Structure formats: structure tokens, C-alpha cells
Amino acid sequence: MRRLYGLLWLLLAFSLPAMAQPLVIYSGRSKALVEPLVKRFEAKTGVRVKVRYGKDAQLLAVLQEEGARSPADLFWANTSGALSEAARRDLLARLPDDLLQLPARFVPQDGRWVPVTVRFRVLAYNPERVDPGTLPRSVLDLPGVESLKGRIGWTPAYSSFQDFVTALRKLEGDPAARAWLEGMKALQPKAYASNTPMLLALASGEIDVALTNHYYVYRLQRGGAEGEYEGPEEEEEEEENEASPAVRDLPLDMYHFAPGDVGNLALVTGAGVLQRSKNRDLALAFLRYLLSSDAQEYTAESVYEYPVVSGVRTPDFMLPVREALELSPEPDFGRLEDLNGTLNLLRELDLL
Amino acid sequence: MKRAPFYLLLPGFVTLAAVGVPLAYLVLRALEADPQTLAGVVFRPRNFALLASTLQLTVGVLVVALLLALPLAWLTTRTDLPAGRLASLIGVLPLAVPGYVTAYALLSLGGPYGLGARVLGVPLPHLNGYLGALIALSLYTYPYFYMNLRSAFLRLDPALEEAARALGHPPLSVFRRVVLPQLVPAFTAGGLLVALHVFADFGVVSLMRYPTFSYAIYLQYSTAYDRVGAAWLALWLLTLTATLLFFEARVARDAAARTQKRPPPKLRLGRLRPLAQAYLVGLYTLSVGLPLSALLYWARAGFARIERADLLEALARSVLASAPAAVFALALALPLAYLGVRYARGAARTLERAAYLGYAVPPLVLALALVFFTLKAVPWLYQTLFVLVYAYTFHFLAEALSPLRAALSQVPAAVEEAARALGSRTPAVFVRILLPLLRPGLASGGILVFLSTLKELPLTLLLAPIGYDTLAINVWSYTQEAMFAEAAPYALTLLAGGAVFAGLLLGSEGGRR
Numbered sequence: 001m002r003r004l005y006g007l008l009w010l011l012l013a014f015s016l017p018a019m020a021q022p023l024v025i026y027s028g029r030s031k032a033l034v035e036p037l038v039k040r041f042e043a044k045t046g047v048r049v050k051v052r053y054g055k056d057a058q059l060l061a062v063l064q065e066e067g068a069r070s071p072a073d074l075f076w077a078n079t080s081g082a083l084s085e086a087a088r089r090d091l092l093a094r095l096p097d098d099l100l101q102l103p104a105r106f107v108p109q110d111g112r113w114v115p116v117t118v119r120f121r122v123l124a125y126n127p128e129r130v131d132p133g134t135l136p137r138s139v140l141d142l143p144g145v146e147s148l149k150g151r152i153g154w155t156p157a158y159s160s161f162q163d164f165v166t167a168l169r170k171l172e173g174d175p176a177a178r179a180w181l182e183g184m185k186a187l188q189p190k191a192y193a194s195n196t197p198m199l200l201a202l203a204s205g206e207i208d209v210a211l212t213n214h215y216y217v218y219r220l221q222r223g224g225a226e227g228e229y230e231g232p233e234e235e236e237e238e239e240e241n242e243a244s245p246a247v248r249d250l251p252l253d254m255y256h257f258a259p260g261d262v263g264n265l266a267l268v269t270g271a272g273v274l275q276r277s278k279n280r281d282l283a284l285a286f287l288r289y290l291l292s293s294d295a296q297e298y299t300a301e302s303v304y305e306y307p308v309v310s311g312v313r314t315p316d317f318m319l320p321v322r323e324a325l326e327l328s329p330e331p332d333f334g335r336l337e338d339l340n341g342t343l344n345l346l347r348e349l350d351l352l
Numbered sequence: 353m354k355r356a357p358f359y360l361l362l363p364g365f366v367t368l369a370a371v372g373v374p375l376a377y378l379v380l381r382a383l384e385a386d387p388q389t390l391a392g393v394v395f396r397p398r399n400f401a402l403l404a405s406t407l408q409l410t411v412g413v414l415v416v417a418l419l420l421a422l423p424l425a426w427l428t429t430r431t432d433l434p435a436g437r438l439a440s441l442i443g444v445l446p447l448a449v450p451g452y453v454t455a456y457a458l459l460s461l462g463g464p465y466g467l468g469a470r471v472l473g474v475p476l477p478h479l480n481g482y483l484g485a486l487i488a489l490s491l492y493t494y495p496y497f498y499m500n501l502r503s504a505f506l507r508l509d510p511a512l513e514e515a516a517r518a519l520g521h522p523p524l525s526v527f528r529r530v531v532l533p534q535l536v537p538a539f540t541a542g543g544l545l546v547a548l549h550v551f552a553d554f555g556v557v558s559l560m561r562y563p564t565f566s567y568a569i570y571l572q573y574s575t576a577y578d579r580v581g582a583a584w585l586a587l588w589l590l591t592l593t594a595t596l597l598f599f600e601a602r603v604a605r606d607a608a609a610r611t612q613k614r615p616p617p618k619l620r621l622g623r624l625r626p627l628a629q630a631y632l633v634g635l636y637t638l639s640v641g642l643p644l645s646a647l648l649y650w651a652r653a654g655f656a657r658i659e660r661a662d663l664l665e666a667l668a669r670s671v672l673a674s675a676p677a678a679v680f681a682l683a684l685a686l687p688l689a690y691l692g693v694r695y696a697r698g699a700a701r702t703l704e705r706a707a708y709l710g711y712a713v714p715p716l717v718l719a720l721a722l723v724f725f726t727l728k729a730v731p732w733l734y735q736t737l738f739v740l741v742y743a744y745t746f747h748f749l750a751e752a753l754s755p756l757r758a759a760l761s762q763v764p765a766a767v768e769e770a771a772r773a774l775g776s777r778t779p780a781v782f783v784r785i786l787l788p789l790l791r792p793g794l795a796s797g798g799i800l801v802f803l804s805t806l807k808e809l810p811l812t813l814l815l816a817p818i819g820y821d822t823l824a825i826n827v828w829s830y831t832q833e834a835m836f837a838e839a840a841p842y843a844l845t846l847l848a849g850g851a852v853f854a855g856l857l858l859g860s861e862g863g864r865r
Contacts, residue, residue, distance in 0.1 A: 024818055027478055031829035032820065032838065050819035053829060058716070062814060065723045072817065157571045193558035196834040200459060204478045219834055303833075350398050352571060 014028075022048035023282040026063065028056035028077040029269065033303050040298070041289050047282055056082035056159065062272070063091055073277040074286060075117070076270075080108075081158040081166070081339045083270050087112040092272035099151040099284060102291040103308040105325075106268045113272030116290050117305035120324055121265045122254040124210045124217050126202055132255050135209070139263025140172070143183025152189040153198045153210035156351040160213050160267055166342045167265050171329060174345070181349050191351070192300050198218075203250040213267070217254045218318065256319075259327050268308070268326035356695040363687040365705030370746045371710040377721035378590070378713075381583035393572070393581035399565075399588065406592075408563040409557070410486055410550045416490035417546050418539070420635060421426035421497035427628050429505040432618045437630060441855050444499060446492040446639040446805040448850030450827060452555035455488045456836070459559060471649070484560035491639045493549050497542035499754050499800060503792035504538035507762040510617055531663075538760045539752035544600050548750070549710050551593060555809075558748055565589055569714055586717045593712035597705055618774040644847065651840035660839045662826075667845050670822040673737060673812075675853075677744035678752070681801045682794060684745070685752035689793075692753075693760045704753070711750035718747055719814035740815045744805040751804055752797035759793025760786075795857040802857075803850045823849070 009264060027034050031053050038049045042107045053064070056077045057205055063070055063086070075092065077083050084093050092112040099114060102105050106115040123139070125132065142152075169177040190207055192198035195216040202210050203220070257263035271290060273283040289295055296307035300314045306321050307314065346352040368718035377607035385394070428439045446454070458479050461468045479487060508531065516526045554570040557563070566589060572582035621628050637760040684706070692704035710718075722743055726734045733739055763786065771781045787794075807824050816822065821829075 031826065032833040032835050051819045052813075053821075053825065056812050058810075058814060059718055062723055065720060066727060069727050070733065071735060144533040190561065191562060194832075196832075197456075197559050198458060201478070201480075204459075204462060206478050206480065216834070344392060346393055347396070 001154040018280070021279065022050050022266050023279055023286060024071045025049060025051045025074045025075050025076055025286070026059045026072045027051050027053050028059055028075075028079070028082060029053075033299075034076070036302065037290065037295055037298065040295070041286060043243075045097040045285065047285070049286070054325045060086060060091075061117045068276055070274065072274050073279040073283040075113075075272055075274060076289070078269050079271060080115075080268050081111040081159060081162060081163055082109070083272055085339065086272065091270055091274055093277070093280070095273065095287070096284065099287060099291075102288070104310045105324070106266075106270075106308060113270045114291065115270045115285060115308045117296075117303075118266050118300055118308055118324075119160070119269070119305050120214045120328060121160070121263060121264065122212060122214045122217065122256060124199060124202060124212050124252060126205070126208045127253045128251045129205075129208045135255050137259045138256040138282070139211075139257050140176075140180060140261075141265075143180060143187060146187075148209060149187045150190075151208040152184070152187055153202060153207040154184070155192050155195060155198060155211070156346055157191070158194055160341060161211065162312055162342050164211075164262070164265055164268050165315045165346070166338055167329075169264055169338070169342065169345070171262050174341075178345060178349070181345070181351065185349065197250065203252055211263075214254060214319075214324075217252060220250060221252055222304075222317075224252065256327050260329050261327075262329055264327040264329075266325065269305070285335065321337045356691055356700050358692050360687050361700070361703065363684050364691055364700070366704065367688065367710065367746065368706040370742070371706050371713070373725050374713050374718045375590075375610065375709075377724055378586055378717060380584050381580055384561065384579045384755060385584060390584070391394070394459075394584040394588070395520060399568070399585075400861050402563060402565045403588075403592070405482075405550065406566070407560065408768035409482065409564060410547050412486045413489045413550050414543055414546055416486060417494040418496040418497050418543070420490060420639075421501055421542070423631060424494075424635060425498050425501035425505055427632065429502055430619055431621050431628065433621065433625070433628055433632070437858055440502065440858055441851065442636050442640055444495045444794055444799055444803065444841070444854050445847065445851055446643075447495045447800065448494060448806060448847050448854075449490055449640075449643045450555065450807040450809070450824060450843070450846075451553060452831065453494050453827065454643050454648070455484075455556045455559040456831065457643040458484065458488055460836075461642070466467070468706065470615055473833070477701075479767050480560050481562050484750060484770050485562040488556045488560060489550055489553060491642075493546045494639070496545040496549065496751075496754075497539075499796040500538040500542035500545075500758050501535060503755050503759050503796050504535050504762065506792045507759060507789075508534055529663075534762075537758045539797035540600055541758045544545070544708065545711075545751060545754055547596055548593060548708070551589060551596075551712070554716060559693070566714060570716065571852060583717070586714050589714060590712055592711070597708050597712075603641050603704065609627060644844075645838045646799070647843050647847070649840075650836040652837075654837035654840045657838055663841055663845050666821060666823045666826055666842060667849055669820055670806055670824065670846070671849060671853075672744075673740050673744065673816070673820075674802050675820065676741050677748065677805045678798045679801040680741065680745040681752040682798055683748050684749055686790075686794075687757040688749075689753055689760050690857055692757055694765060698793065707746075707749040710746045711748065713746060713747070714806065715810040716814075718743060719811050722815060733757055735817050737817060737820070740812065740817075740820075743811045743815050744801075744808065747802050747811065748801045751800040756793040758792050759796075763789050799854045799857050800855050806846060806850055 025034075025038070031051070034051060034053070038051060041047065052059070052072070056079055059075065060082055061076075063072060063075065066072070075083070075086055077086070083092070087110055088349055094111050095114060097111075100111050103115050106118065111214070123135065123142075125135070134145075134147070136145060142148070149197075165177060168180060172180075190201070192201065194269070195212045198207075198210050198212065199216055199220050201207055271287060272278060274289065277283050291309055293309065294311050297314045298307050299305055300307055300312060300318070304315070304318060306324060343352065424443055427433055428443065433439065462476045462478035468474055498747070511536075512530050513526050516530045517523075522530065552566050553564075554567045557567050558570070567584070569582055569585040569589060572585055594612050688704050688707055691700045695701075722739055723734075726739055766787075767785060768781050771785050773779075776784070807829055812822055812824055815826070823842050826842040827839050828844065830836070
């Protein structure tokens with residue numbers, strides 16, 4: 001038995017590198033979000049795609065350790081911070097102009113990556129316990145709401161929250177950002193590792209409001225990324241939703257601050273082609289596919305993130321793109337890259 | 353004490369070299385630090401608070417896990433409870449459940465909208481913080497104690513107990529004065545694994561919102577693109593582990609070995625039987641039943657959305673990586689354990705300890721070190737299954753070593769000497785005398801390594817060939833996005849795969865259980 005395993009394993013080990021060169025993607029986005037699009041792309045083009053999944057920072061670390069030997073062609077990240085960092089370390093190649101013109105907005109100055117989807121910061125709340133009328137018009141005033149002491153959830157270690165703090169620092173200045181964080185700290189917020197457990201805690205009554213991203217609320221409200229699935233199971237949809245642990249009757253809703261408030265900040269996910277890619281044409285073709293209305297529409301329908309190209313339909317229950325964009329301050333992703341400053345600030349305040 | 357022969361030392365040197373690679377990498381990275389990083393990340397008051405909370409949790413988990421495992425091990429080996437092998441099998445299954453799945457199951461149970469309220473109609477408390485982390489970690493680390501204690505119980509010499517009873521000691525006194533002291537190697541071996549596991553865990557503590565040291569390291573890696581600060585934190589953690597190893601080595605006395613002449617008698621439980629059964633059922637309900645029922649509940653919708661072929665492929669990949677790792681780990685652990693037990697001094701001891709150091713290196717660090725090292729030294733191996741199996745083997749070697757060590761320390765050297773005196777050559781002694789005696793230890797070690805690698809995540813994510821998505825990677829990917837229904841079939845397959853393998857190994861222990 002042991003010998004058999006050994007043989008099989010050796011066979012596999014030696015046959016793997018010998019195969020033909022497929023398109024290799026390093027994805028900071030999880031398989032659940034990436035694989036359906038990859039499969040569609042493969043079906044459309046006949047190109048073989050291999051994906052390595054991980055977290056943005058892990059993959060970035062791996063890319064650096066790999067250096068010139070990296071097999072990666074494309075880096076698809078969850079945060080603009082990781083992409084800016086990759087561009088700053090000269091890992092990403094400048095993209096052709098016609099590709100950069102595809103997204104309607106959010107294209108970085110250096111042209112080394114393109115945005116793929118947009119999400120917005122929101123305040124999730126429990127409508128059974130919080131009257132949205134009592135919530136402040138600006139996230140900056142949240143520390144002043146004494147009644148929320150001990151009832152707030154946040155995710156200081158999570159990239160979207162850190163991007164928000166970076167934006168806060170750029171828009172309001174470092175002292176204001178520090179004061180906001182200290183004010184929030186005084187309200188004794190509960191720190192969660194990521195958004196899903198935080199919203200589950202909100203639904204279970206552990207907290208009553210939570211600083212999060214919009215799609216987490218939709219996803220838990222609608223029972224995972226299943227709402228608009230195409231395919232033969234369509235009739236069973238109702239039953240499927242019922243069976244899912246995340247069900248529609250959770251006491252969970254989202255609150256938007258006043259238009260232009262940094263609490264409604266738009267954040268992008270994006271992708272870029274690596275300098276060392278030996279498959280540049282395929283990588284560009286994949287980027288073009290991600291920005292096609294087919295892929296953009298699919299993402300909106302299955303993951304509830306907003307498209308970056310114009311004229312793409314979004315599901316009815318989602319706030320329309322234009323309105324969501326009007327709520328956010330004018331973001332400048334070239335200026336959102338000072339992640340280290342934010343991390344230092346969070347560390348100084350013992351939040352990280 | 354005579355000197356260890358070279359062929360025994362060789363595996364030790366291999367291990368030392370293999371563990372040395374990540375350590376060298378860590379030091380290399382740490383040396384890049386500038387004063388500002390040192391002040392802000394490495395030497396700040398919060399780290400001491402984290403240290404304290406890590407130790408508190410470790411002590412708590414050690415106590416609770418031991419209290420769970422000791423009665424279980426005794427009941428399944430020394431009493432007439434039926435279905436003993438099945439009971440043993442379920443006893444190790446918690447190891448196949450990824451910690452974060454247990455944590456999610458506990459989390460989704462409580463609160464007014466939790467599964468408890470929904471399915472049972474009883475709102476259960478929402479667990480978090482120290483208590484939540486303590487419960488979740490104890491429920492899935494107690495098998496480390498259990499597996500060690502179980503093989504120790506199986507190798508106890510009943511003659512000693514009978515002698516004590518004949519001298520007029522009541523049963524409890526016999527247990528305390530004769531049985532417990534013989535279990536000390538199993539206590540320390542299991543405790544070391546549990547403690548190292550708590551040190552390394554970040555999945556459970558992050559979900560339970562209980563900050564510990566390894567969680568801080570994990571955050572460094574997952575948020576900052578700063579490998580220098582993280583390297584320093586990892587060195588901190590290693591210092592902690594090394595201290596633990598040092599003290600364990602001083603405390604651990606190998607119990608006096610005895611020749612076992614016959615299997616121990618099974619105690620008749622009589623009227624206490626229902627109580628014992630209730631204990632088993634209660635423990636299994638919490639440790640296996642709970643995550644399992646949460647998974648089954650989620651999987652109701654999930655199986656329809658997952659293609660069976662994908663599931664099987666992921667299973668094959670997981671097994672193809674984990675099984676060789678278990679075999680290699682055992683093959684290395686055998687000489688190491690022998691070295692540690694029979695030549696328990698100086699260099700031999702140090703070499704054996706190197707295996708534990710490998711266990712103590714945070715997996716994320718080990719993974720990055722191996723990426724770095726393979727690309728520099730053996731680039732043609734990069735992105736092959738070999739590197740993954742290598743990482744699994746040396747990271748989890750300690751899990752194979754510890755039950756083997758405990759088993760070996762109960763085999764008196766006199767047995768081998770007698771065999772040699774009767775003319776057997778060393779290989780024959782090994783095959784005909786030692787191996788059969790070590791069977792329970794080998795089975796335990798193999799099971800531990802296999803189950804741990806099956807659910808392992810950071811190493812798999814970074815070292816598996818691209819596109820080589822194992823069961824664990826799938827479970828993680830879907831839970832990340834709160835898609836529990838899709839994650840559940842993969843997690844269930846993982847459990848089933850683990851159960852089959854563990855069942856086979858338990859069966860291989862031979863007729864005696």
C-alpha cells in the first residue's frame with residue numbers, strides 16, 4: 001500500500017511541471033467568487049486557467065519570494081492597497097491604453113492595474129434594536145453616540161476597514177483620524193477578525209451596529225451568493241434559501257451616511273498583469289473578459305458587488321450604481337496606498 | 353550509556369537540517385529590521401499582554417482537554433464497554449474537523465437566531481472570548497491526549513496492578529499510585545502537542561475574538577506586507593515554544609518500562625455502565641456531533657450545488673498529499689523516538705527535540721521559508737507535490753513522534769537485549785520484537801499526522817501546486833464568503849476521509865484493542 005502511494009505521488013510530482021503552459025492567476029479573492037468566472041472564460045476561449053488562492057498579502061509575499069521565477073501571469077486582488085503595493089514594488093506591468101479605458105472610473109494614475117468591481121462601506125444595524133433615525137449623518141459623529149457604547153462591531157484587522165482609515169486620514173487629516181479612532185475606542189467596540197462572523201454576531205444580538213461592506217449584508221440577507229443562480233435548480237431556489245444558515249429573516253439592515261460622507265466610501269477590487277508574465281496576451285484577454293458586461297453582470301448578480309463598466313444591469317434589490325456612487329466621497333485610489341501609515345496608527349492605538 | 357549508531361543519528365540530522373531551513377529564513381528576515389519596526393512591532397507592551405493571554409488559554413485548554421481525554425481513554429481500553437474500536441475512532445475524529453469549522457458551529461448555535469433556537473427551539477448562549485476559545489480548542493485538541501493515553505493504557509502491565517491490589521490497596525489508590533505514574537510519558541507527550549497546537553492556532557481564537565500571540569503574527573502576515581515584523585513575532589513565539597520544550601524535557605521522565613505478558617483485564621462496569629455510556633455520548637455529541645450536525649444542516653442545500661466529481665477530485669488530492677506525509681513522518685519518527693528513549697542524553701536528545709521545533713514554527717512562516725528555499729536551491733522542485741509533502745512531514749513529525757515515544761518508553765530495553773543475546777540481529781529484533789510492540793503507537797502517530805495534514809491550510813495554500821485544490825482549501829474558500837452550504841459537502845468529505853483512514857489504522861493494531 002505504501003509503495004503504491006509512493007509511486008503515484010512520484011508520478012504526479014514529475015508530471016506536473018511538464019504540462020503545457022496555462023494561464024496562471026494568483027487570486028486574493030476566494031475560490032467561491034473566482035471559479036465561476038474562470039470556468040466561463042475557459043469555456044469561451046478554450047484556454048486552460050490555473051488559480052492559486054490565498055490572501056492578498058500572502059500572495060504578495062510569495063510573489064516577492066518567487067521573484068523572476070514566479071509562474072504567475074495575473075494578480076487579482078481584493079484590495080486596491082495590495083495592487084498599489086504590487087505596482088510600487090514594480091511587480092505589475094503597465095497596461096495598454098484601450099484596456100485602461102474600459103472601466104468607467106477608478107483607474108489608477110500609473111495604469112498598472114484595472115478595477116474590476118466596487119464595494120461600499122456601510123453601517124449594518126439590527127432593526128429590532130436600533131432606530132435608524134437615531135444614527136448620525138456622518139461616520140465622524142459615530143463616536144459621539146454614547147448610547148451605542150459596547151454595541152458596535154468593527155474589523156480593525158480587515159483590509160477594507162484599513163482602506164477606510166487610510167481614506168479618512170487623506171480626507172480629514174491624520175489628527176482627525178486618530179481622534180476618531182480614539183473616540184470609537186472609548187465606546188468599547190468589539191473587534192472581529194472578519195465581516196461574516198461580525199454580522200452573524202450582529203444577528204445574534206451580541207452587537208447592534210457594525211462597520212462593514214455592503215455585500216456582506218446582502219449576502220447574509222439573501223443566503224449566500226445564490227440569489228440569482230442560473231440553471232436547472234431555479235425552482236428549488238426558495239427551498240435552498242430556507243435551508244441555508246444565513247436566511248432572509250435575519251434582523252439585519254444597512255444604513256448609509258449622508259451623501260459624500262467617508263463612511264460610504266467606495267472601494268475597488270482589481271487585477272494587474274505581472275511584469276514577468278510569459279503569457280501576457282492571455283492575461284490581457286482575461287482582464288478584458290473580467291471587464292466584459294457578461295462577467296460584470298454575473299458578478300453583480302452572484303456576489304452583489306457593483307460593476308465598474310457602464311451600462312451593466314444590477315439586481316433590483318441593490319441600490320442602483322449611480323446612487324451608490326453619489327453617496328461616496330470622490331475617491332482617489334492613487335492616494336489610498338499609504339497602508340503602512342494606517343497600520344502604524346492602528347498599532348499605536350493597540351487596535352492591531 | 354553507549355553511543356548511538358550512525359544510522360540512528362542520520363534521521364535526526366536530516367530533521368535538524370530540514371527544520372533549520374525555516375529558522376535560517378526567519379533570522380535572515382529578522383535581521384533586515386530597522387529600529388522603528390523593532391519598537392513599534394516587536395517590543396511593545398501589547399505583546400506582553402498577548403503573551404499572558406496565550407499562556408492563560410494554553411493552561412486552560414491543557415486542563416480541560418486532559419479531563420475530557422483521561423476518562424475516555426480509560427473507558428475505551430480498560431472496561432467492558434462494547435464497541436470499543438468504534439468509540440476510539442470517534443474519539444480521534446475531532447482532529448479531522450478544521451478548528452474554524454468547530455468555532456463556526458459553536459458560533460452559529462447560540463443567540464436568538466442561532467441553530468439552537470431555530471432547530472431545537474432553545475436559544476443557547478452566544479459563545480465568545482476566553483470561554484468560547486477554551487471550549488472550541490479543548491473539544492478538538494483532546495484527541496492528542498486521548499491517542500497518547502490510549503496507547504499507554506494498552507501497554508500497561510496488569511501484573512503491577514494486581515500486585516498492588518494483593519497488597520491491599522483499594523482500586524482508587526491503585527489507580528493513583530500505580531497506573532497514573534506509568535501514564536506520565538503520555539501526559540507530557542500529549543500535553544506538549546496540545547500546548548503547541550494552542551500556541552499555533554489562529555482560526556479559533558480569531559473567530560472567538562480572543563487575541564493571542566499567533567493571532568498577532570497571523571495579522572502581521574495577512575495585513576501588513578511586512579515580513580520583517582512578522583519574522584520577529586515568529587521568533588518570539590519560537591522562544592516561547594523552545595522554553596516549553598526545555599521544561600518538558602526536564603520534567604518528562606520516561607516511566608519504568610515493564611514487560612507486558614498479557615492483555616490487561618477488562619473491568620466490569622456493572623451498574624456504572626449507563627454513566628460511562630452517558631459520558632461517551634455526551635463527549636461525542638459535543639466534539640463530533642455538534643460540528644457534524646451543523647455541517648449536515650448546511651449541506652442539505654449544498655450537495656445540489658457541488659459537482660460530485662469536484663468533491664472526489666479534491667478528496668483524491670488531499671489523500672495523495674496526506675498519506676505519504678503520514679508514512680514519511682512515521683518512518684522518520686521511529687528512529688528519532690528510539691534515539692530519544694534509548695539514548696536519552698546529549699546530542700541524541702537534542703536531535704529528537706528538533707522534531708518538535710519544526711512543529712512550533714508557524715505554518716505560514718514555514719511555507720514562505722520553503723518558497724524562498726526551493727526557489728534558491730532546487731527550483732525544479734518548486735510547485736510540485738514533493739514540497740508540500742516535505743512541509744507536511746517536517747511540520748507534523750512531532751505528532752508521529754509523541755505517541756511512538758510514549759509506546760517505546762514502555763518497552764524495556766531488556767527485551768531487545770534478550771533477543772540479541774539469543775542471537776537475533778538488529779534488523780530482526782526491530783522487525784520481530786519492536787514493531788509488533790509499537791503497533792498502537794504507530795497507528796496513533798499515523799492517524800494524528802494524516803488527520804492534521806488533511807485539514808491543514810496555510811502550508812497547503814502556499815505550497816500546493818497551482819490548481820491543486822484540496823478539501824481543506826475548498827472548505828476555507830467557501831466559509832470565507834459565508835457560503836456554508838457549499839463548504840459543508842467538502843467538510844463532510846474531509847471528515848469521512850479522515851474516518852476511513854483512522855478506522856483502517858485502528859484496525860491494523862491487530863486483534864487486541
